[in-house]
Amino acid sequence: MKDWLSIAVFALVVACVPLTTGSGVVLNFVMMALYASLMALAWNILGGFGGQFSFGHALFFGTGAYVQAIAQMQGGLNPWLALPLALAASAGVGLFVGALSFRYGLKGSYFALVTLAFAEVFRIVALSVPFTGAGVGLMLPLRESPTNMQFGSRAGFLWLVLGLVVLALAVSAWLRQSRLGAYLQAVRDNEDAARAVGVNPFRVKLVAIGLSGALMGAAGAFYVQVFQYIDPAIAYGPSTSVEALVAAIVGGMGTLWGPVLGAVALHVLADLTRNLFGQLPGINMVIYGCVLVLIMMFLPSGIAGVGVPARWRRDRPREGGRG
Secondary structure, eight states: OHHHHHHHHHHHHHHTHHHHOOOHHHHHHHHHHHHHHHHHHHHHIIIIISOOOOSOTHHHHHHHHHHHHHHHHTTOOOHHHHHHHHHHHHHHHHHHHHHHHHHTTOOTHHHHHHHHHHHHHHHHHHHHOGGGTTTTOEEOOOOOBGGGTBOSSHHHHHHHHHHHHHHHHHHHHHHHHSHHHHHHHHHHHOHHHHHHTTOOHHHHHHHHHHHHHHHHHHHHHHHHHHHOEEOHHHHHOHHHHHHHHHHHHHHOTTOSSHHHHHHHHHHHHHHHHHHHHTTSTTHHHHHHHHHHHHHHHHOTTOGGGTTSOGGGSSOOOOGGGOO
């Protein structure tokens, strides 16, 4: 019960932040840190628990963002009804990419490049077709109301993204304790050995990429509701993929809280960088790269692995939860 208790305490503490301060700066910082955590948790399901590195998770982010926007603007759907569609569409794209990649045994750098290529293909398509707004993008009309998922303050958006992060944490905790999670981590550690004992790597990895894609799509849908605008460069650009994977690696891949710790640490670093070097465009990506190199050199298990014995640096399903 330790995982579920820690998630409940985390949700309660963060949910109380808007009740203790009205500072827009603080609320915006917490909201964006949670948003980054959601993306890192989504990537961690496939890359951390499953060991399938993706360089193109923006593919799922952009799909969720565009479905959320198009369903409202052209389908006339309420945003709360559009959100499940965005998650389903992103999961569907994940299943499609996974079916093509895993069926032919692509893994490692080959799989990473395939996801990157798919993200670029989707970006080019979004630039060309009219229903995405082409290069101009889509801008949601302002209809400020909780029923329209457009809140009058950052507090509403904070609670919304907190709910999505709690969902992602719950999925991660379930994977740690379930039979599927044990299969997934067995495939990560040694796919041939897992196959020899009866695990179907194709099916297990397909479930992982579907879950990962759905949660990344939720981050895209949230982005659209907050900023009310999306274009192909934002939706399918590499910066989104980089932010998701770097946060998970810095925090600790394959752990429950590592992606959250990494996202918060990088968000603090990004804010400091913006304040100190705001006149230098792209400097945040340079610093992200330097941080990643240092983490891989001196903290290969990430922030969550500091002070943890080597044999426990990667979380494993508990014996009692494999049924």
